[in-house]
Amino acid sequence: MATAAQELAVHEKKELVSKEEKTVPGRYYIPYTDIHETDEAITVVMEMPGVEKKDINVSLENDVLRVDGQIDFAKYEGMEPVYTEYNVGPYTRAFTVSNKIDQDKISAQVEDGVLTLTLPKAKEALLRRISIG
Amino acid sequence: MALFPDPFETFPGLQQALDTYRTSGWLQPGLSGGGTYPPINVFRKGDDFIVITEVPGIKTSDIEVQVKGNTIRLAGTKSVTYGEKVSLHRRERLAGRFDRAVTLPIEINPEGVKAECRDGVLALFLPRAERDKPKTIPVA
Numbered sequence: 001m002a003t004a005a006q007e008l009a010v011h012e013k014k015e016l017v018s019k020e021e022k023t024v025p026g027r028y029y030i031p032y033t034d035i036h037e038t039d040e041a042i043t044v045v046m047e048m049p050g051v052e053k054k055d056i057n058v059s060l061e062n063d064v065l066r067v068d069g070q071i072d073f074a075k076y077e078g079m080e081p082v083y084t085e086y087n088v089g090p091y092t093r094a095f096t097v098s099n100k101i102d103q104d105k106i107s108a109q110v111e112d113g114v115l116t117l118t119l120p121k122a123k124e125a126l127l128r129r130i131s132i133g
Numbered sequence: 134m135a136l137f138p139d140p141f142e143t144f145p146g147l148q149q150a151l152d153t154y155r156t157s158g159w160l161q162p163g164l165s166g167g168g169t170y171p172p173i174n175v176f177r178k179g180d181d182f183i184v185i186t187e188v189p190g191i192k193t194s195d196i197e198v199q200v201k202g203n204t205i206r207l208a209g210t211k212s213v214t215y216g217e218k219v220s221l222h223r224r225e226r227l228a229g230r231f232d233r234a235v236t237l238p239i240e241i242n243p244e245g246v247k248a249e250c251r252d253g254v255l256a257l258f259l260p261r262a263e264r265d266k267p268k269t270i271p272v273a
Contacts, residue, residue, distance in 0.1 A: 008170040008211055008229035026145035034226050036219040043219075047226055049187035049253035073144050078178055081154040085172035086187065089148055113189035113253015 016092055031069070031091045031115075042101070042119045048091045049113035056115060058108055060101065066094040067115065100124060159238065170231040171207060171255075180266050182239060182259045189253035190226065196255065200243045205257065208232040240265035 016028035031046040044065070048056070051069035059066050069091040100122040109116045151174065160175065171186040184205065188196060191211045199206040213228040215221065237259070245260035 006229045008227060008231040010169050010172050011227055026148055032225040032227075034213065034215070034224050035222040036215050037222060038216065038219050042222075043216075045226065047189040047253070049189040052252055071144065073147050076147055076176075079176035079183060080178070081150050081174065082177050082182075083157050083159040083173075083175040084151045084154045085156065085174060087148055087151045089144060110252075112192060112250075113187070 013086060027087065027089045028092045029089050030093050031067070033093065035095070041121060042097065044095070044117040044119065046091075046093065046115045047113065048115055050088060051091060051113065053110045056108070056110065058106070058117060060097070060103055060106065063097050064094055065097050065119070066092075067117070068092050069115070160235065170233060173235065175237070180261045182237065182261065184257040184259065186255050187253060188250070188255050191253070193250045196250065198248050198257065200241060200246050203238075203240050204234055204236045205259070206232070206234040
C-alpha cells in the first residue's frame with residue numbers, strides 16, 4: 001500500500017531513446033509503469049494520460065510484451081499554446097516477460113488514463129506446493 | 134499569432150509548438166503559489182483560454198478545482214494501491230497530495246468556467262471576462 005501523505009512531485013516525462021529510428025519524426029514517451037506479481041498473475045500498470053481506449057495496442061510476441069498508445073492530436077486543433085510545462089506524444093514501452101504467460105487470458109482495462117494489464121501465468125508456470133508426507 | 138503554418142497537422146509540429154512556449158513569460162513566475170504538480174499547458178482558443186493538465190490515475194472525485202478572480206487552484210490526492218500479498222518488481226508511479234494555485238494574466242469569467250476530465254487529462258475552459266477582451270478600435 002502506498003501512502004499518499006507526501007507532496008506529489010512533478011515527474012518529468014521520460015523520452016524514448018530508441019535503437020532503431022522511427023519513420024515519423026517526433027518524440028515518443030515512456031509510460032511510468034508499476035509491475036507487481038502474485039502467485040497467479042503478473043500485473044502491469046501504465047500511466048498513459050490522453051490516450052483513448054481504442055488507441056492502445058498491446059501485443060505479446062516471443063515473450064516481449066509491447067504496449068503502444070497513440071494521442072489524438074486533432075483535439076489540439078485551433079488551439080494556440082501560450083505557456084507550456086510538458087509535452088505530449090505517443091507512448092511506447094516493451095518488457096520481456098520471464099514467466100510463461102497464458103497468452104489467451106491476458107486482460108486489459110483502462111481507467112482515468114491508466115492501463116492495467118493482467119497476465120495470468122500459464123498452468124505449468126504456477127507454483128506447486130508439495131506437501132511432505 | 135501562430136508561429137507555425139499549421140502546428141497541429143502532425144504531431145512533431147505540435148511537439149515543436151509546445152516546446153517553443155515552454156515556460157514562456159506569459160505566466161509570470163512568482164505569482165503561482167503552492168506546488169508545481171500537476172504541470173499545466175495553457176492554450177488560447179479565440180478569446181478564451183484552456184488549461185490542460187495530465188492527472189492519470191486520479192479520480193474526478195479526488196480533484197478539486199477552484200476559481201477566484203484570475204487565480205485557479207488545483208488540489209487533490211493521487212493514490213497508488215497494490216493488492217495484498219504482491220511482490221513489486223517495478224514502482225515508478227508517484228502518489229501524494231497536490232495543491233497548486235496559478236494566477237493567470239487574464240481576467241476570467243468564473244461563472245463560465247467548465248472542467249472536463251477524460252482519459253486522465255483534465256481540461257479547464259476559462260472564458261475571458263467580457264471587460265478584459267481586447268477591443269477593436271476602428272480607424273477613422
